[in-house]
Amino acid sequence: MPVVTDVGGNAEVVDDGATGYVAAAPTEDALDDAMERAWNERRRWRDVGAAAAARIRTLIPREPERCFAKRLVELVSSANAS
Numbered sequence: 076m077p078v079v080t081d082v083g084g085n086a087e088v089v090d091d092g093a094t095g096y097v098a099a100a101p102t103e104d105a106l107d108d109a110m111e112r113a114w115n116e117r118r119r120w121r122d123v124g125a126a127a128a129a130r131i132r133t134l135i136p137r138e139p140e141r142c143f144a145k146r147l148v149e150l151v152s153s154a155n156a157s
Contacts (some may be wrong), residue, residue, distance in 0.1 A: 076124040078109050088134060092116075093125040 077095035089095040092143040098109035116123070136142045 076113070076122045077127060078106070080106060080109075088131065089127070090130070091122075094123060094130045121149050 076149060077085075077089050078098070079089050080098045080101040082101050086097050090098050091097040092112070096113040098105040112142040113120075
């Protein structure tokens with residue numbers, strides 16, 4: 076169950092309160108607030124974790140390294156064909 080800051084695209088992946096907890100800023104106070112909210116909802120952690128796992132599976136392929144390698148081969152092949 077993630078507790079993240081709203082930097083680097085985290086808020087695009089983590090839905091606050093549903094798939095984890097997002098701190099409003101990368102500050103000690105904001106992170107403290109997010110962790111406090113998470114702690115207060117600790118009885119939901121299993122459900123939040125399951126929702127987070129389901130969400131990330133929609134965003135990341137099962138074998139991302141294979142997808143990356145396939146794309147590299149496609150790019151090299153198309154560059155060689157030119």
